[in-house]
Amino acid sequence: MIRFAKRFIKMLNMSKKPTLQTVAQKAGVSIxxxxxxxxxxxxxxxxxxKKVMDAAKALHxxxxxxxxxxxxxxxxxxxxxxxxxxxxxxxxxxxxVSDTLEKEGYLVxxxxSQDNVERQQRNIEAFIRSSRGALLWVPATNTPHDTLDLLNTHNLPIVTFLRGAYEGIFDHVGIQNEAATSCATEHLIHLGHSKIAYFGGVGASETRIRRVEGYEKALRANGLDYSLVWDAKDDKVSGLEAMLSLREKHPEVTAIVCNGDVVALGASHALRRLGEVPGKSFSIVGFDDIQDASTATPPLTTIAIEPYNFGIKLAQVLINRLKNPKSPTATTLLPFELKIRATTDVPIADNS
Amino acid sequence: MIRFAKRFIKMLNMSKKPTLQTVAQKAGVSIxxxxxxxxxxxxxxxxxxKKVMDAAKALHxxxxxxxxxxxxxxxxxxxxxxxxxxxxxxxxxxxxVSDTLEKEGYLVxxxxSQDNVERQQRNIEAFIRSSRGALLWVPATNTPHDTLDLLNTHNLPIVTFLRGAYEGIFDHVGIQNEAATSCATEHLIHLGHSKIAYFGGVGASETRIRRVEGYEKALRANGLDYSLVWDAKDDKVSGLEAMLSLREKHPEVTAIVCNGDVVALGASHALRRLGEVPGKSFSIVGFDDIQDASTATPPLTTIAIEPYNFGIKLAQVLINRLKNPKSPTATTLLPFELKIRATTDVPIADNS
DNA sequence: CAACAATGATATATCGTTATATCAATTGTA
DNA sequence: TACAATTGATATAACGATATATCATTGTTG
Known part of the structure; x- marks a missing residue:
């Protein structure tokens, strides 16, 4: 059961606000x-x-x-x-997403949720209370069943994205996570690396699980038994710190597959601080291809997903769902591309 | 006069949605x-x-x-x-802003607007149509008077921020733009620079006008007559390109005061690409102190404004306004700090 | 014990729209 | 000319909640 928001805004000066009544009077017609x-x-x-339009315009x-x-x-x-x-x-x-949907007359x-299930629950309740007609949703890690009950009761069209926890139940737009990290890992293996770690992310979000799976799959497929998953929160400073501790505790690692470009750039920065050269002494593959990835020094090898286009695609899937409410749910996985730049090379042992 | 949005969402399965009626029936009381x-x-x-609460909870x-x-x-x-x-x-x-207002029970x-007045007009209409009770607003450059008429007719509490175009009319939360760029410019002058350019931004937004004024004021106060304003859109790549063309067309310039960290980092990158060292051959002062400013190579000298705290302050000003609707409008300018890092030093002529 | 206040629940009107049904005025056809 | 069909405008009810007034039922008091 939902309580009201604690605070309300008392709307001022209601008298000034024009209504159909006001316009009808001014135009001399009925409501x-x-x-x-x-x-x-x-x-x-x-x-x-014309009479009506003029009156409406004059009254704003x-x-x-x-x-x-x-x-x-x-x-x-x-x-x-x-x-x-x-x-x-x-x-x-x-x-x-916003650009595409606004163009169609929607308001987003x-x-x-900060990936917090209680906060997510409050967010969903807020949206239901405010009568949103549809929901674009990245489900928080460990979303409880009660949240689904709530959504189900109020029965609104939903498209999940990025995290595929409810594929089949709702429409989904996602990334080929497993294939992408497999590809990144194989790139490193082909260069000659054998001690490769998965770097970044915290906890067991859908996305991260899939990506780690892709990483491990590539290791297995190439007969490598060394495997390591290293946590780091998704910001640059955390990436930097995690990299410093990784180098200290696991000096054998020569390459990392990252959970995102932001931590990858943090890791790259850490290497430079240690006097190493990313791409020479140590290889890094990012994920996302954010703008900074290509302009960083050295430019980051990464998995490219164009976020703006992802947003457009997501909006289109929702628009489709709204036009065809009865159609079966579908999952759309957007393609990725491995952009090889300067942070990956053969391991230093072979290089020197 | 406002037309309706082009598309609507037909809400499905209205029958399932519980109302006061449904709950009242289940609990055996009146609405x-x-x-x-x-x-x-x-x-x-x-x-x-208890009867009512139980019924409400059971029905979600x-x-x-x-x-x-x-x-x-x-x-x-x-x-x-x-x-x-x-x-x-x-x-x-x-x-x-969101964190603070959500905590108080508001939904943001x-x-x-993409700084486009037509788009801004549509945005405001959308908000009025959807009965938002208050507005946090960065006015677009050259906002027409018609937009103000619309806002005035519907009479909602407004707090402008970042751009002080309507101080006195609405509450405002801003940055000490003029003082900040004056400070940055004087820092460069004290280091010995005399050919200093203002770098970044496009067109005549309120913010940029004030910042350029601060820059010019510092020049005048120190008897310097060289002055140059160089345009660049607010992204890293544009900053990079603008810097390349600035170096080519105005080789006499030895330092820049930037409109934001993003373009400053782009400029810094351009210098490195030209084989120069930011802070040695050429000095750069940024604006904002985004996370990348301190982790970049070399770390950026910049004006620090903590954006998250700015958001909190902004939310507080709005909350205050809502609690005291009759109180006179006020302007709050948040303090800044010049963080001297590695991209500023004495000019190369004196240095060599 | 009558009179009155306090408590707990309900009846009713209302917010500003849109959907449906209705009605008056006009046009077309036999 | 009479009657149906069409057009243009309106009357009315409803969406789901809250505010206000009202009505029983209790408890209190002189």
């Missing part, structure tokens, strides 16, 4: 007539239309979406719940 | 009773309260905010319009 003109039903004469009339939505059972508001807004990959993705609100 | 229990008016007996009831808001004249939804979401400074700022929706 339904104004409503029809504004919605463009085409059942009103040109002369009356804007439809009250709450009333309209309540009566018509339709809405143009879409909610999005993501685990971390400020990450540059996600921020670009959000831009792609974004909430940051 | 107003349920409403009172859920709002916690305290006028209902403990025994009845969530209040319909549209109906509640329409009837009560109160809302907990806040809109935010910013010129660019994906910029890391802004993304962090947004996190600060963010729209990206």
């Amino acid at each position: 339904p007539t104004v409503s029809q003109v504004l919605r463009g039903t085409g059942r009103i004469s040109a002369k009356t239309q 009339y804007v439809t009250d979406g709450r009333a309209a939505s309540m009566r018509s059972g339709q809405t143009s508001e879409i909610g999005m719940i993501i685990h971390y807004i400020a990450n540059p990959f996600n921020a670009e993705l959000i831009s792609g 609100s974004i909430l940051d | 107003p009773t349920v409403s009172q229990v859920l709002r916690g008016t305290g006028r209902i007996s403990a025994k009845t309260q 009831y969530v209040t319909d905010g549209r109906a509640a808001s329409m009837r009560s004249g109160q809302t907990s939804e806040i809109g935010m319009i910013i010129h660019y979401i994906a910029n890391p400074f802004n993304a962090e700022l947004i996190s600060g 929706s963010i729209l990206d």
Whole structure:
């Protein structure tokens, strides 16, 4: 059961706000007539239309979406719940989604769950309370079943993305995580590395599990038995610190496959601080291809996923779902590309 | 006059959605009773309260905010319009705002105007239509008067931020732009630079005008007559390219005061590409102190503004406004700090 | 014990729209 | 000319909640 928000905004000066009533009076017609003109039903004469439009414009009339939505059972508001807004990959993705959906007349609100299930629950309740008509969702790690019950009761169209925890139940737009890290790992193996670690991420999010699987699969396929997963939170400073401790505790490791470009760049920075040269003494493969990946020194070898395009694709999948509510759920996996730049090379033993 | 959004979402399966009616029936009480229990008016007996709460929980009831808001004249939804979401400074700022306001029970929706006045107009209309109760706003460059008319008609509490175009009219939370760039410029002058350019930004946004003024004021105060403003869009690649062309066309310039860290880092990268060393052959001062500023090579001398704290402060100013609707409008300027790192030094002529 | 206040629950009107049904005025056809 | 069909506008009910007024039922007091 949901309690109300603690604080409310008392709307000021309600008297000033124009309504259909106000416009109808000024135009000298009835309320339904104004409503029809504004919605463009085409059942009103040109002369009356002009009168109404003029009045509405003069009064700066804007439809009250709450009333309209309540009566018509339709809405143009879409909610999005993501685990971390400020990450540059996600921020670009959000831009792609918003631009596409706004162009179609929708309004997107974004909430940051911080990958926390209680916060996610509150976010979903907030969206239901505010009558969002659809949801774009990155499910938080260990989402409880109660959350699904809530979503199911209120029955809104949902597209999950990035994390494929509910493929088949909802539409999904994702990344070929397993294939991508396999590809990255094989790239390092072909260069001659045998002590390769998986670097970055924390805990068992869907995405990370898949990526680690891809990494391990590539190791197995090439008969390598050394395997190591090293945690690091998803920011540059954490990547830097984790790399320093990795070098100290596991000097045998000569290459890492990273959970994201941000930690990869942090790791790269750590190497330079240790007087090493990324790509020479040690190889690094990133993930995401954020803008900084190509402009960093040295430029980062990474898995490229274009976040803005991902956002566009995600928006399109949602639009499709809304147009065809009855169609079966589908999963869309976007392609990736391994961009080989300067942070990967043959291991130093073979090199010297 | 505002037309409706082009597309709507037809809400499915309305029958399943629980309402006060449903809960009242299950609990065996009247609708107003349920409403009172859920709002916690305290006028209902403990025994009845329990019956109602149990029923509501079992049905996964969530209040319909549209109906509640329409009837009560109160809302907990806040809109935010910013010129660019994906910029890391802004993304962090947004996190600060959202976290603070969510904690207080508000729901924040963010729209990206892309500093385009038509798009901004549509954004504002969307927010009015969707009955946001307050607005956090970075006014787009050259905002027309019609936009202000619209805002004025619908009369919602507004706090502008970053760009102080409407100080006195609305509450404002900003940066001491002029003082900050003056400080940065004087730092360079004291090091011995005399050919200093202002670098980055495009067009005449409020913020940029103030910053350029601060730069020029410092030049005048120190009797320097060389002055140059060099455009660059606010991303790293544009900063890189602009720097290359600046070096080519104005080799006399030995230092730049930047409009933001992102372009400053691009410029720094361009120097390295030219075989120069930022801080040795050429000095750079950034603006914002984003995370990358301190971890870059070399670490960037910059004006520090903590975006997350800025967001918190902004949220607090809004909360204050909502609590005291009648209080006079106020402007809050957050302090800055010049962080001297490695990209500024005495000019090369004196150095060699 | 009558009169009155306090308590707990309910009846009713209302917020601003849109959907449906209705009605008046106009046009077309036999 | 009469009657149906069409067009243009309106009257009315409903969406789901809350505010206000009301109504029983208790408990209190002189």
